[in-house]
Each structure stands twice: as structure tokens, then as C-alpha cells.
Amino acid sequence: MSDSGTLAQDTRKAAGLVALTGVNKHYGDLHVLKDINLSIDEGEVVVVIGPSGSGKSTLCRTINRLEPIDSGSITLDGQALPSEGRALAKLRADVGMVFQSFNLFAHKTILQNVTLGPTKVRKADQKQAEKRAMELLERVGVASQADKYPAQLSGGQQQRVAIARALAMDPKVILFDEPTSALDPEMIQEVLEVMVDLARQGMTMVVVTHEMGFARTAANRVVFMADGEIVEESDPETFFTSPTSKRAQDFLGKIL
Ligand code: ADP
């Protein structure tokens, strides 16, 4: 790439809603994130794929500061991520996260699961928070379950509640870490449909998934990771039809 090309890219990176620059992270001797450069624009849907152990979850966890990094920088809206206190709580609200294992509060009702963050962190009024929570539960198709407890719901329903819970904080970006991997096959689609809807409505999303249908339908960009590195990055069509790296070709050969 020419010098001017590099410069243009750097300018775009500075403007990203989420920007990782030269990020490195180790677990002891294991170098899990190797010089990661990734910029995500507002409204963009980035799908991250790659073999197990390549650092995808760690990457997500660094973006909401569940994991500190060793070097490099991560910014949200141009601001370095805070490391503690109220600023950190606000960051976790701004950066929603949906995990593989739904992670709902088991002893709270579905409604309480969705209102807790807004009332505690965003200091929302209880009644308003409930009204908004019901709208969000409606939107993900589980409003009728509002008074139940998580264990009374199917996995697909619980995951949709987890998405509503993230949305209730009015996040700037939502990270999804293999949101359908723990679901029975018949429930995968209902969760993906909610995610496709969110993508269409302009939510900024980082989605770790092996659901290639979702990637093709909703992603603006596919990022392929292996061994802690971003090996390849392109639009979904290009990535799936003509991946350039041997590692991406091998990986796609195994999963498609
Ligand atoms: P992926 O999500 O792509 O499967 P992870 O980010 O979970 O990969 O893990 C990347 C590497 O880091 C793996 O080798 C994993 O075993 C290791 N790892 C993840 N979390 C920890 C941890 N808390 N302590 C030590 N090693 C970890």
C-alpha cells in the first residue's frame, strides 16, 4: 500500500466509533492478541470468525474492559477506555455484551433483568424503565414472559431477553460473543432474526459467530482471526467466495 493509502486509513481509524490500535495482550506466556488494528464505524456490523482459541472472545472482552490490554490503545468515541469507577460502569453500559451463555440474573424476573441496568447505572425512573423494558421485550418477542424467571424460558427466549437487556442501556455498540452457539438448532433462527433486525436499524455490532448466513445477510465486514492475529478482512461476499489467505481457505473448507 502507498504512503497516502496508509494515511487515509489512519484517518478513518481515528474516526471510528470503536478503534483498536496496536493492541497486544498476553495470558502469561501466551500472546493472545497480536498487534490488533481494527476500527469500527457507527452503524457498522463486523462479524469476527476464526478457529477456536484464536482470540475472538478476548478481543470482545477488551472492548468493554472486562480484560485489560498490555499495550496499544482502545478508544470509544475517541476516548480512551476508562479502567475504574463510575466511568467504567458507564463504559459497560455503552458497550453492551451478549454472551454465549445467556448470563441473565437467575433470581430476577425477566422484566427486572431488563430494568436493573437502566435504573442502577443510568439512574432511570423505575416506571419509565419498566415501560421501555416492555417495549424492548415486545420488540424481541418475549413480552408475554415478563413476570417469569430465566429458568422458565427456553434458551432462545433467554438470549432474546439478553439482547433486550443490552438494548435497554441505549448502548453505542453491542458485542455478541457466539450468541447462538449454546442454543438448540431450532432456536438459532429466532435469535438471528432479532440480530438481523438490529443490524438493519443501524445498531453498531461486533458479532463473533460461525453463522455464515448471518454474516452474508447482515455483515458489512468480515474479520478473520487466527492465532491472535487479524489475518484477513473484507466484505462478506469477497471473504466467502475468494478468501486470500491459506488459513482462511482452510478454515472455510472445514466449516462450509
Ligand atoms: P476464541 O474465543 O477465539 O476461542 P479466546 O479469546 O477465548 O479464543 O482464547 C484465546 C486463547 O487465550 C486461548 O488459547 C485460550 O485458552 C486463552 N485464554 C482465554 N482466556 C484465558 C484466561 N483467562 N487465562 C488464560 N488463558 C486464557
Ligand code: MG
Ligand atoms: Mg470464544
